[in-house]
Amino acid sequence: MSDRLLKGLNLKMNQPENQTLALFYCRQVPGGGEAERRALERRYKEALRLFPIPCSGRLEPVHLLKALEEFADAAYVITCPEGACRYFEGNRRARKRVARTRGILAAIGLEPERVGLITGSPETPRTLAEWVPEIFRQIQHLAPSPVLATAVR
Amino acid sequence: MITAEQKPFDEIRGMIAPYRRLLVLGCGSCVAECAAGGEKETAMLGSALRMAAKMNGEDVRIEEKTLDRQCVREFVVLLDETLDRYDAILSLGCGAGVQAVADMYPEIPVIPALDTEFIGETKDQGYWVESCVGCGDCMLYEFGGVCPLARCAKHLLNGPCGGSMNGRCEVDPEQPCAWQIIIDRLGRFDALERLEAIHPPKDWSRKQGRGPRKIMREDQQR
């Protein structure tokens, strides 16, 4: 396939060149099963790394930090809607931990928006596959991470 | 437990600036309990420092390790074999932990990542409050289990002062007036007459010491 065609395809998928997203998601997120995950990994290749977790409450700031340290331009988590967490407070904890991580990024001098939290709406649930391009759109404006600048991309 | 808070990130960066090989050392005891220096916080700080270094083009090796306790020799010696990999240790222990490590390894700089604060209790999740000043002469019996030295802003032994309003302290209205609590507590035990007598001046020498205080127990020694 020609380079121009490939570039066009990338833009269609709302995935700016060379951006890598680490995405953590709770197993309750619709379309978050094994088969869907493998399909997404095939489609996005190195641009997307998926991390299913039993509950978004299991997410620790260090998971987000390590992702940014090692390979990601941005690290996001998808949680269940308020009140819908199977373990009651997991999504609330995730929110606090993302906020804490943002504070740490600000102290380092990185944009806090490199980490983010997505909460589905109970009325119009979206699948994992629907969220991915949406999240790439949200992080589109971010420059390649200066942490990874020296790494081979 | 001893409580502490992490120093501002920039201050830590400033102190570790001269060193190329750094060990970030956590402690699994008090500072883990107050979410300042435990294994989690050590991992977070290590990652943050590595990212900041990369962004600034600094060639440093930053690694993490957490000891069960930094203030006990038996745990600190576990570092013996690893220390020649590092130029400096960034300790997330309390002041006692930092110094125990520094005393054990005087040849390597040990830098504090935390500001140690007080002896206190975990009143609620994420909420710690001072309750003991280590005076060496505990008077909790006389005051119904409430220490006026730690919990009264002016550490009055014959309180309350004239600024106690609605059970709040005039110095920090967020805090309850310790003397109101003492009076309520002793009232409940029917022991208010304990407060009629004038409590004599405190023997502060038990707290002040003559330099750093110590305890020697022969029955506990080898």
Add this chain to the structure above:
Amino acid sequence: MSRLKHILESGAFAVTAECGPPKGADPGVVLKKADILRGRVDAVNVTDNQTAIVRMSSLAACSLLKGAGLDPVLQMVVRDRNRIALQSDVLGASALGIRNLLCLSGDHPCFGNQPQALGVFDLDSIQFLQAVKAMRDEGRILGGEALSSAPDLFIGAAANPFADPLPFRVVRLAKKIAAGAQFIQTQCIYNLERFVEWLDRARDRGLTEKAFILGGLTPLKSAAMARYMKNKVSGMDVPDDIIRRMEGVPKENQREEGIRICVETIEALKAMPGVSGVHIMAIEWEEAVGEIVERALLLPRSDAPA
């Protein structure tokens, strides 16, 4: 000798006022205030780094007032000095001819202009009272060592009838008197009802027989000052009808209204058994003291020597 003590013991209604030392080294400021107060009061309190703000020392200012022919009341807080310095200053005060001492806790350092200072609080105000009494009556310091000569002081303490808890305030008053307080100056009174409640309890305990109680007063300069004292100053009780009264007159008449309220309060206090005098704290408004005292028919003051 203490003019204040002499007047109180003679059964007369005493008048004291407060003098704030300057935030500077000029003795002239103190002497000017002395001139304003001379002949209008029996004794003058000098505050001790009030609100933890650095001012000329109370001991020095009292010495200046003494030299100017007034009877000073040395206020000493336990916030800034340990027991060594406190007892030392007690000896020094007596040596300088100061005959009245008020023992206080003091405001916490965080309120003042040196919030990083260590608050000492080695003794509390009650332990300090006890220590001074022992120095005077037994000629010894804490720990029992004998003094070569004992200080001569009329000892007082402060009381706040408006702080909580009300029942315990009188227990604390009793402790202060047992410790050695011979006269008590109260926090400024706007809520007469609450003051009477406190006084009744004190009288029931026999305390008005054991110590002279002087009701504290601070004339209000404006409605804004009244509101400030109500909301921003701890330990104060300013009832709403006082605020309304101050707000009810035009700004240029508010000082007059404040003085009027003060004079009315003095009239009420004069009539209360158990109250032996008034203590007027006209902060940075010492000129008002003369007017208040005159309108409350408390002039002339006795000529008893200081």
